[in-house]
Amino acid sequence: MQFKQVTVKYGNHRTIFEDFSLDLTAGQITCIMGASGIGKTTLLRMAAGLEQPSGGMIHRMETSIGIVFQEPRLLPFQTVLENVQWVFDREGNTETNRYALSLLEKAGLTHVLHDYPHQLSGGMKQRVAIVRAFVSSPQLLIMDEPFQGLDAWTKREMQKLLLLLWNKEKPTVLLATHDQEEAFALGNRVIVLGGTPAAIIDDRSTDREELRG
Numbered sequence: 001m002q003f004k005q006v007t008v009k010y011g012n013h014r015t016i017f018e019d020f021s022l023d024l025t026a027g028q029i030t031c032i033m034g035a036s037g038i039g040k041t042t043l044l045r046m047a048a049g050l051e052q053p054s055g056g057m058i059h060r061m062e063t064s065i066g067i068v069f070q071e072p073r074l075l076p077f078q079t080v081l082e083n084v085q086w087v088f089d090r091e092g093n094t095e096t097n098r099y100a101l102s103l104l105e106k107a108g109l110t111h112v113l114h115d116y117p118h119q120l121s122g123g124m125k126q127r128v129a130i131v132r133a134f135v136s137s138p139q140l141l142i143m144d145e146p147f148q149g150l151d152a153w154t155k156r157e158m159q160k161l162l163l164l165l166w167n168k169e170k171p172t173v174l175l176a177t178h179d180q181e182e183a184f185a186l187g188n189r190v191i192v193l194g195g196t197p198a199a200i201i202d203d204r205s206t207d208r209e210e211l212r213g
């Protein structure tokens with residue numbers, strides 16, 4: 001997907017992006033870093049089509065999108081399993097259902113399938129949100145600091161799960177993180193935003209194949 005000369009302004013004085021262009025290679029994981037408030041969430045929301053730029057264009061080749069927000073955003077009156085099934089037609093879709101169950105197992109959630117969100121820890125809720133984004137095998141996966149707040153072990157497990165799924169289906173992934181180590185462990189490319197309005201101040205291709213999977 002492509003951002004072409006994108007401008008984002010809030011009010012009269014606040015310019016977050018101006019003439020910002022970025023070309024994402026399909027099938028790659030691109031990690032976006034940058035100080036708090038620089039515009040990472042805004043960029044991801046535009047990539048998902050949730051926000052329109054004030055100027056410029058966004059071209060998206062991918063037709064299906066999965067999103068993991070900074071907070072889990074689960075449906076409160078649906079169980080863990082229902083929250084994940086909600087994104088596909090569970091009736092007669094046994095193949096997807098089986099896939100959902102296998103992802104929930106990989107995410108260590110098998111024992112809470114029938115629990116409701118208020119019964120889960122913050123980390124468990126976030127894992128449900130991650131599985132929900134993965135289950136429909138989207139061509140574009142947008143993840144806004146998805147592993148923030150998870151304990152170190154769970155974080156590593158979820159990162160491994162992301163790489164496992166990415167290796168299988170090669171979606172285009174756009175992932176915002178504050179964690180440089182995470183960015184270089186996961187990304188094929190790491191982009192750092194800086195300045196006002198935000199511009200790309202560092203753009204590196206990584207060659208860390210040995211860390212994958």
Ligand SMILES: Nc1ncnc2c1ncn2[C@@H]1O[C@H](COP(=O)(O)OP(=O)(O)OP(=O)(O)O)[C@@H](O)[C@H]1O
Nearest residue numbers: 010011014016034035036037038039040041042043
């Ligand atoms: N709806 C809005 N109205 C006004 N200003 C906004 C709005 N949404 C975001 N902003 C401003 O745009 C800037 C970029 O916000 P954004 O959430 O994209 O940053 P971020 O890099 O994701 O930050 P963080 O790392 O803290 O999540 C911030 O200065 C924020 O205050």
